[in-house]
Amino acid sequence: MKILTGNDLKTGAVIWWDGANWSIHVDCAADVGDQGEEIMAREEALRRVNVPYIVEATVSEKGIRPAHIKDRIRALGPTVRPDLTLKPQSPEAIDWVI
Amino acid sequence: MEPDWGTSPDAVQFRFRDDEMVDHGTVTVDACCDQTNATAVRIEPGDDARHLLPYLDRLSLIEVNFPAFTDGRGYSSARILREAGYLGELRAVGDIGVDQLSHMRRCGFDAFAPDKPLDEQDARRAFATWDNVYQHGVDTIGKRRSTISEKRHEV
């Protein structure tokens, strides 16, 4: 699937397009099909996202997993500081990234 | 290049001169060296401004093009021309934003023709950015302005 990601303009937080809004949780990401460019342009002009781009991802019962390790790190947080990630209590989260 | 190529006076949004604007065509640096009657020239980023040194007396307008504001070669071109004694209009044209104005001014530009007109208030603030300056520029030539280190040691 194709999902959209970027950073929040004000806070810099990593965000994912959920179909209507931008969420910090990659599992909320919506499949944008071939609408990606259009959505990106509109949302960036509205300043609801900064420097958006399209990401390949797979979906399973475990959730949505970006294809590239860089975007998985963006989704979770630094692998060397689990306490600063979105899932500090979850040791499998680092495995999910790698 | 066509003789009537160049920026129209209408495009000049800011000017720090009292004399009349040149309103006829500019030529390229190459053409300037051939044409003995050219009085207005446009410098592109890749041109060597020093090629114009023999003709400075008869030039009343030199445009320096900034196709992209990130290409800073025009700042050196401007300073070189002023250091050589050029007193005519030195006009920055092209991709110019508010945030480039003060540096351009310090490098000797006295006219500005941005592709997209700038907010007047923002521009006025921008031109007044430097109460004091650390290093020399065109504005310190002939002691018209002192640098900070000169002020620190003024007798």
Place this chain on the structure above:
Amino acid sequence: MYVYDNYDQAMVDARVEEFRDQARRRLEGKLSEDQFKPLRLMNGLYLQLHAYMLRVAIPYGTLNSRQMSALGDIADRYDRGYGHFTTRQNIQYNWIKLEDAADILADLSKVEMHAIQTSGNCIRNISSDHFAGAAHDELVDPRPYAELMRQWSSFHPEFTYLPRKFKICVIASEKDRAAMRLHDIGIQIVRSGEGELGARFFVGGGMGRTPMIAPMIRDFVPLDQLITYAEACLRVYNRHGRRDNKYKARIKILVHELGKEEYTRQVEAEFVHLLEQGIEPPREELARIARYFAPPTFEDGPKQIDRSDPDFALWVDRNTHRHRHDSYVSAVISLKPVGGIPGDATGDQMRQMARLAKQYSFDELRIMHTQNVVLPHVRIADLHALWTELEAAGLGAPNLDTIEDIIACPGLDYCSLANARSIPLAQRLAERFAANGKTGKLGELKLKISGCINACGHHHAGHIGILGVDKKGVENYQLSLGGSEAEDVSLAKITGPGFDEDGVIEAVDTVTDLYLAQRKEGERFVDTYRRIGMEPFKEALYGA
């Protein structure tokens, strides 16, 4: 150290307000990201993997306790309780919000700090010897010249849109403790035969994709022409540096493509012209600045160190450096605890280091380009007490310049440019060697890891260098050997095919074992490599 006068303070304050206005215009949509990006970069604000990242300048790596405390407070107040000290003597915060950035800059300005020109295609932080003003072997303190150049290069109207970033280093000793030859401009202060001080200019060094050692351009520039000569070097670069290809835009490419002789010829011609323009600061200015760097009043005291505690003795052997005054040493605070993140310090640790500096080191600290912290002037009489406190604070690792003192860029855990993670590798390597007891046997071994070809970890200058690459979407690591950033400067060579993370750790074990087996008396790893060459290492790694 240098103290701002009204002019300096006004400059920094004005810049804060200017940035506040620029950030406001961005948030309101009056500036697009393309327009805002070069502006925020000139105030050190990156958009990174997790958030905005702010790189704060620590001019030539020098700061006092008030400033170090403030850095700790900023970490706690605006970030997530820590900061990262970099290979250019700066500090980075990783979790910054754009809406806070101007306030952070305002807080910094109150302690005479800023983030000016720590990014962007302009002249960056000027680096220097972390033992400046303390080292027994320096000719003079290089930092007044660095400060003179800092002011000259700040908001320079002609050099704000260079083809690419520009890094300058100033040292004043034969020993190169600042990787001077690997800078765009490296300056060594030297003394002429007639006893006059001058600047030796090396231009066109750098790491990144195409590492190069800077050739000497001018043997001796009189100090009262230092700025003029630097300006000539920059102007030639601004006019003729490549702008067609971001990866060929550094001055090292220009010097390489023109050739040293032609580049020098152009600089000398511009220099003659600029001398006529009279752009050098008045001589009195250098004297004024130099007064701030007058050495503190050292007191005579004990000159012998009590080595009866073996742990203390080990720390002294590894982490202290000879001082110009024989009752003092310079002490290195390691930010490389085994298993820790190289170069990171918490807000609490920063405040602790500040307190220790105030108490033990005339209120002064230095950041090393190897991501550790120096207390430059510590009385031998106080050394044991200092060490005890460092131990208690987790800052006492006795591993300077050993294989455990790894230089690592933030890598893919933090950096959007990275291809691979560097920190986990550094952690595992340090843990491995701490556990297998080889650290001490290996002696001086500078291991450097970069997470991508931009080489912020300086892997080209590692005795052992590791480069993280992306191999079909999977992290992979290239091993290189034989680099050095010191006065015996050399660029490391790749051993051969890359390895995965487990593989490169084995590989480091393999090459260090080979060194231990082959070394002659007094040889460091890099010396043995230089003597026996790459072949034996290749064989050991990949088979015959």
